Amino acid sequence: MGKDKTAKKKNLLRSGLSVNIIGAIVILLVLFGVISSAIGLVSFTNAFKREYSTTTYHMADTAATLVKGDHLSEYVDGAYAYEYQQTRAYLDAYCKKIRVSLIYVIQVDRSDYGRFVSVFNLVDNTVDDTEYTAWEPGYKRDTTNDEYRQKYKAIYEQSSEYETVYRIKTTDGQHPHITTMVPVKDSSDEVCAILCIQRPVRELYDARRPYLINIAISTVLLAVAVSVFAGFFIRKQFVLPVQQVSDEATRFARENTQGEPLGNISRFEVISNLAHSIDTLERDMCSYVDNLTAVTAEKERIGAELSLASTIQDNSVPNVFPAFPGRDDFDIYASMTPAREVGGDFYNFFLIDDDHLAIVIGDVSGKGIPAALFMMVTNILITDRTKMGGTPEQILDYVNENICAHNKADMFVTVWLGILQLSTGKLTAANAGHEYPVLRTGGGAYELVRDKHGFVVGGMETTRYKGYEMTLQPGSSLFLYTDGVPEASDKENRLFGVGRMLEVLNADPGASPEKVLSGMSAAIEEYAGGAEQFDDITMLCIEYKGSSEGKENA
Amino acid sequence: MLNITKTAEGKKFCFALDGSLNTNTADEFEKQLREILPEAEELYIDLKDLTYISSAGLRVLLSAQKQMSRQGVMKVKNAGGFILETFEITGFTEILDLE
Numbered sequence: 001m002g003k004d005k006t007a008k009k010k011n012l013l014r015s016g017l018s019v020n021i022i023g024a025i026v027i028l029l030v031l032f033g034v035i036s037s038a039i040g041l042v043s044f045t046n047a048f049k050r051e052y053s054t055t056t057y058h059m060a061d062t063a064a065t066l067v068k069g070d071h072l073s074e075y076v077d078g079a080y081a082y083e084y085q086q087t088r089a090y091l092d093a094y095c096k097k098i099r100v101s102l103i104y105v106i107q108v109d110r111s112d113y114g115r116f117v118s119v120f121n122l123v124d125n126t127v128d129d130t131e132y133t134a135w136e137p138g139y140k141r142d143t144t145n146d147e148y149r150q151k152y153k154a155i156y157e158q159s160s161e162y163e164t165v166y167r168i169k170t171t172d173g174q175h176p177h178i179t180t181m182v183p184v185k186d187s188s189d190e191v192c193a194i195l196c197i198q199r200p201v202r203e204l205y206d207a208r209r210p211y212l213i214n215i216a217i218s219t220v221l222l223a224v225a226v227s228v229f230a231g232f233f234i235r236k237q238f239v240l241p242v243q244q245v246s247d248e249a250t251r252f253a254r255e256n257t258q259g260e261p262l263g264n265i266s267r268f269e270v271i272s273n274l275a276h277s278i279d280t281l282e283r284d285m286c287s288y289v290d291n292l293t294a295v296t297a298e299k300e301r302i303g304a305e306l307s308l309a310s311t312i313q314d315n316s317v318p319n320v321f322p323a324f325p326g327r328d329d330f331d332i333y334a335s336m337t338p339a340r341e342v343g344g345d346f347y348n349f350f351l352i353d354d355d356h357l358a359i360v361i362g363d364v365s366g367k368g369i370p371a372a373l374f375m376m377v378t379n380i381l382i383t384d385r386t387k388m389g390g391t392p393e394q395i396l397d398y399v400n401e402n403i404c405a406h407n408k409a410d411m412f413v414t415v416w417l418g419i420l421q422l423s424t425g426k427l428t429a430a431n432a433g434h435e436y437p438v439l440r441t442g443g444g445a446y447e448l449v450r451d452k453h454g455f456v457v458g459g460m461e462t463t464r465y466k467g468y469e470m471t472l473q474p475g476s477s478l479f480l481y482t483d484g485v486p487e488a489s490d491k492e493n494r495l496f497g498v499g500r501m502l503e504v505l506n507a508d509p510g511a512s513p514e515k516v517l518s519g520m521s522a523a524i525e526e527y528a529g530g531a532e533q534f535d536d537i538t539m540l541c542i543e544y545k546g547s548s549e550g551k552e553n554a
Numbered sequence: 555m556l557n558i559t560k561t562a563e564g565k566k567f568c569f570a571l572d573g574s575l576n577t578n579t580a581d582e583f584e585k586q587l588r589e590i591l592p593e594a595e596e597l598y599i600d601l602k603d604l605t606y607i608s609s610a611g612l613r614v615l616l617s618a619q620k621q622m623s624r625q626g627v628m629k630v631k632n633a634g635g636f637i638l639e640t641f642e643i644t645g646f647t648e649i650l651d652l653e
Contacts, residue, residue, distance in 0.1 A: 344609075363609065364609070365609035365610055365612060365613040366577065366609065366610050366613065367577055367610075410613055410616055410617040410620065411613060412609075412612075412613065412616060414609070414643075414644055432645070433643065433644035433645040433646070434643070434644075435643060436643065453642065453643060453644075453645050454645050454648075455644070455645035455646070455648050455649055456612075456616075456644050456645055456646075459616050459645075459649065460620075460649055463645075463648075483608075483609070487606075487608070493574075495606075495636075534576065534577065534578075535608065
């Protein structure tokens, strides 16, 4: 039902467009025909009138030579009767020969040209089916109107060779005609009378009718031809292609899928271009959308993977505190804040046995996923090797050799590794290019321990590490960190610095490890003032409280 | 952030670094180094105007040092202040030829 309606609507629209275009063309053509035939008719009529009056003038001029002007007044009185009859016979013959309605010669009263006297008057009613009666010689009459008066005057004064009065549209029932008047002269070349010829103009109508009919027929034929042309050509090359483009655009807007290309659907360049544009638009839009979908999916996938990776990394180090709720001889706390989802920093701590706690902090060169992969490997190597026993330097030597063996990317990691004997407080440690640890001994202040430094792990396989020893008194705290702490920066890119770090630590030296870390985080955040941190920030703090046995002894 | 001035003289190359050699700028420095490393016999890196170096920067120096150790000499000049401190902490003083 619905589809039917849409199809009907479409057909209506389609035929509507055709009818509009064809209708407009037909109207324009008819208008053109009317205007051009009107112009043609006017110039035809003018030319006809000019030509007609010229030939009539020649007739009148010839007739005037038949009339001898010397005795005109005498003719009226009956004198020179033979000459009069002879002239009249010539004129009568001439009148019938040239097929005009009237030939007459009049003498006009020259005082105001308001009256005239008829001299000759020849009638031929057969020419135009008229019913004129001839005026007798001497018949007097008033001039018909001012136009005649003007023209009589012009002839008498010889200001023109001849004059013509047109009566083409008559209202008084007279037959349409023209009257051409020429002067009749006497032997002294003076104008003594006017000869007039009245000639019907039926021929003008007879000529105009076929002209008008021809124009009308050719206009109709042209209109029909153009309509047929429009019906086939315009419909095929214009209306249907436009409808096709419109349909395709509507379909694309609704379905957003690439359709069959429209191709070259019209001879009209504009429509063809439009169709090509629609094709290109569809292709580009679809590939853009596909691309966008793929990119978005890829981004989502990477995001999901990164989020999972972040969880895995967080859980690859001990992150539940208190970490050793059953032990009161030490308290340890650590935090790891990557600059991106995953980072290259790490820390670790675990009991090797009941009396030995291993503490590790490290920083892989670079950031993000490569650093995170490297960090995981390093952490596992260190942890496994440490659990097998040995000194920190032996452990780092082993880890370094193993990493160097497969390190194509020239990445490296700084590591500080310490093993604390919990019963005695003896700390053995080795530093592979890591930041100096900070130690607070007993009730004193936090101070930097400028310990022995080796080269970074993974840099050179020939590196051999040297360890060192120190003893932590009960109540001592050790603060370990990565370079993200001293190199945290504010909006002007000024570094937080080791000095400020020590100041923050010593502001409340007796704070618990958890408090130390939260205080440092807050201080860094305040210093940064909203500036984005580009490095991972990792901290670890252990407070050695002394062995329970020792305490009991004390 | 980092201006790198490169001068070349046959197989002797000198890079003067001005600014901060960090994660964002280390790639560009590494790219420029890689272009010349295959043919370099002498490599000088002037750190007089370098204000900061991160581990990413250290990695580039380490890579260059490893390759130059096999085919010629590499010297790091005018490392001072924060840069020298970083070299000391990370143990780079042991493997770099500083002057």
